[in-house]
């Protein structure tokens with residue numbers, strides 16, 4: 103059974119279509135990332151799956167429960183960590199968890215066991231009796247992850263789990279999410295607008311733009327779809343190098359740059375030595391680097407915009423954003 107099945111889901115706010123006829127499924131144990139700029143519709147999609155919003159059209163099932171016909175079944179099967187922190191800073195970490203466990207109706211003995219288990223999972227056992235007000239941002243996030251797992255949900259929804267954290271803490275929180283997925287066996291759906299987060303953490307990534315899922319695949323498959331790596335060559339004789347290597351069977355494209363050539367190839371790591379050897383025979387080579395396709399470039403090729411440009415302008419003004427991206 104899939105952990106999540108979404109079929110033709112649409113959610114409107116008045117005339118605005120925030121989620122537009124979206125269909126996909128998530129396998130049990132998978133980490134699915136919803137990647138897109140602010141306003142793309144990620145939170146609306148997640149809130150609909152969490153039963154906080156009703157779909158306007160279409161259906162969705164979470165852990166086998168229909169979000170409209172059986173919202174209670176959905177809620178008891180999911181854990182949710184929202185963008186905005188929702189911890190009581192005056193209570194200790196352990197007290198926050200116990201309080202939440204009571205809300206979920208977990209019995210006293212079980213409450214104690216589960217609290218200890220989830221504190222261990224996020225390595226907060228030693229700090230469990232400090233007030234949350236004294237926690238760092240990363241510790242507070244980890245406590246929220248722990249709280250989301252108290253009632254052993256089948257699916258954990260994380261809305262921008264690392265937003266507002268510094269780069270080092272983002273990495274740590276990501277590692278904990280991967281561990282919860284592995285060790286607690288929970289299916290994870292997370293929204294993010296960080297490319298590296300989607301890339302590093304997710305089994306598959308759904309690229310969300312303007313209410314639609316425009317692509318859904320493993321990060322590597324999405325990147326492979328762009329057509330291979332680019333070897334960036336700094337050279338004083340770009341024309342000679344182009345003549346020397348342009349017709350090689352493994353060269354897909356050659357583009358002049360300010361200080362040399364970008365050579366498109368299938369497997370950059372493997373081809374770089376042959377390219378440098380061939381280029382050095384006809385010109386001086388000053389620098390060489392291999393660029394793997396990135397999710398940023400996948401997003402650009404699918405939407406005509408960078409995530410940053412889309413973030414600044416929001417949906418519905420794609421043409422203006424496209425011009426901005428081109429000017430960069």
Ligand SMILES: Nc1ncnc2c1ncn2[C@@H]1O[C@H](COP(=O)(O)OP(=O)(O)OP(=O)(O)O)[C@@H](O)[C@H]1O
Pocket residue numbers: 115118120138139140141142143144145146147417
């Ligand atoms: N309660 C609401 N009423 C009206 N419009 C809304 C409401 N919530 C969201 N929207 C609009 O729906 C669209 C999708 O918003 P949503 O918050 O789902 O996007 P998002 O991708 O999650 O972005 P963010 O990361 O900023 O939350 C946006 O155009 C937004 O302005």
